[in-house]
Amino acid sequence: IDAFLSRTTLRQIEIMSGLRMHGSISRAAQALQMSVANVSRVSGRFEANLGVKLFQGDGRRFHLSPEGEKILDQLLPLMCEIVALRDHLKIIRNLSDGHEAR
Numbered sequence: 001i002d003a004f005l006s007r008t009t010l011r012q013i014e015i016m017s018g019l020r021m022h023g024s025i026s027r028a029a030q031a032l033q034m035s036v037a038n039v040s041r042v043s044g045r046f047e048a049n050l051g052v053k054l055f056q057g058d059g060r061r062f063h064l065s066p067e068g069e070k071i072l073d074q075l076l077p078l079m080c081e082i083v084a085l086r087d088h089l090k091i092i093r094n095l096s097d098g099h100e101a102r
Contacts, residue, residue: 007049010082013075015042016054020072024061 018028019039029039047054054068064072 012042012046015039019062
C-alpha cells in the first residue's frame with residue numbers, strides 16, 4: 001500500500017472518479033478535458049500501482065469491479081475535501097489580491 005500511496009496523484013483519483021461517473025473513457029476524457037489516450041494510460045497505471053483490477057468492461061464501456069467500488073468509495077471523501085480546500089484557497093487568494101490592489 002505504501003508504494004501505491006507514494007505513486008498516486010490527485011489527478012489519477014480524479015480520472016478514476018470520472019471513469020466511474022461517465023462509464024466510458026471517451027466521456028470521461030471529454031469531461032476532464034483530456035485525451036482518450038491519456039485517460040486510458042493513467043487509469044491503467046493507477047490499477048497497476050494498486051495491484052487490483054478496478055474496472056471491468058469491453059474496452060469502451062466500464063463499470064467498477066466490487067473492489068473498485070470499495071476503493072473509490074473510500075477515496076471519494078478525500079476528493080470532496082480536496083475540492084473544498086481548492087475552493088477555499090481560491091477565495092483566500094481573491095481576497096488577498098483585492099487587498100493588494102488597494
